[in-house]
Amino acid sequence: xxxxxxHNGVVINADAMQVYRDLAIVTARPSAADxxxxxxxxxxxxxxxxxxxxxAWLDDAAAAIARARGEGKLPILVGGTGLYLAALTEGLSAxxxxxxxxxxxxxxxxxxxxxxxxxxxxxxxxxxxxxRLRPSDPQRIVRALEVIDATGRSLAQxxxxxxxxxxxxxxxxxxxxxxxxRALLRRRIAERFDLMMEEGAGDEVAALAARDLDPSLPIMxxxxxxxxxxxxxxxxxxxxxxxxxxxDSRQYxxxxxxWFRHRFADWSRHASADxxxxxxxxxxxxxxxxx
Numbered sequence: 536x537x538x539x540x541x542h543n544g545v546v547i548n549a550d551a552m553q554v555y556r557d558l559a560i561v562t563a564r565p566s567a568a569d570x571x572x573x574x575x576x577x578x579x580x581x582x583x584x585x586x587x588x589x590x591a592w593l594d595d596a597a598a599a600i601a602r603a604r605g606e607g608k609l610p611i612l613v614g615g616t617g618l619y620l621a622a623l624t625e626g627l628s629a630x631x632x633x634x635x636x637x638x639x640x641x642x643x644x645x646x647x648x649x650x651x652x653x654x655x656x657x658x659x660x661x662x663x664x665x666x667r668l669r670p671s672d673p674q675r676i677v678r679a680l681e682v683i684d685a686t687g688r689s690l691a692q693x694x695x696x697x698x699x700x701x702x703x704x705x706x707x708x709x710x711x712x713x714x715x716x717r718a719l720l721r722r723r724i725a726e727r728f729d730l731m732m733e734e735g736a737g738d739e740v741a742a743l744a745a746r747d748l749d750p751s752l753p754i755m756x757x758x759x760x761x762x763x764x765x766x767x768x769x770x771x772x773x774x775x776x777x778x779x780x781x782x783d784s785r786q787y788x789x790x791x792x793x794w795f796r797h798r799f800a801d802w803s804r805h806a807s808a809d810x811x812x813x814x815x816x817x818x819x820x821x822x823x824x825x826x
Contacts, residue, residue: 539573545603548577549614552757557583561759583754626697633685642751710802741767
């Protein structure tokens with residue numbers, strides 16, 4: 536927000552869960568005051584009943600970037616969904632849409648079968664893709680099964696055929712990763728979820744549960760949603776729900792950091808926002824001198 540205020544910027548969402556209007560609190564979406572202070576885009580613009588995809592987000596992001604530039608504003612994309620950022624800066628695999636009947640079949644299999652069994656099925660049908668995925672990762676396993684079922688080609692093959700990136704990194708585009716010290720991050724995650732509960736996260740998820748949506752939809756798997764759903768059903772108490780949500784958040788943060796280290800190894804890493812802002816200012820100064 537400080538960068539946006541200083542450079543006439545627009546903050547554009549690159550978080551796969553903050554797109555959903557149903558989850559303002561649980562996904563820590565920017566507050567109304569934040570969005571009044573600085574222009575924001577692509578926050579809470581998708582209904583929870585939609586299985587929003589990276590391709591759909593990429594189209595929306597490209598439009599938001601073009602709109603910002605047309606208004607003479609600086610696009611600032613913020614979020615931790617690595618697949619979104621990779622698609623934006625590296626291009627997207629042109630995978631055809633999977634028919635709903637195929638998606639429904641594999642969702643049902645996912646609900647009925649353990650992830651290792653699905654991984655074994657993938658290993659039989661697509662050993663190259665199975666070798667890339669952990670047997671404990673049902674969402675990606677099912678995605679790979681959907682693709683080979685619908686197209687007859689491995690997801691690995693499709694991933695090798697990418698579109699041109701909308702925003703390739705270069706002199707005019709800077710990639711930054713914030714990497715706070717591990718103990719600080721763990722403490723902030725716990726503090727943040729306590730604050731979410733005070734702000735009504737439990738009621739927000741109870742309202743989501745009342746919609747009776749398909750449990751396989753992405754919104755139903757957002758971090759914090761499964762334990763708060765269990766709380767709303769009376770299966771666990773609030774302390775247990777919060778503890779589970781905090782653990783899930785910490786585990787995700789660890790996986791996220793590993794992913795960013797490997798996939799975005801050339802992005803500049805900073806322990807604080809001040810350090811990132813200083814780096815950005817220096818890069819812009821160099822770009823200005825270079826014309």
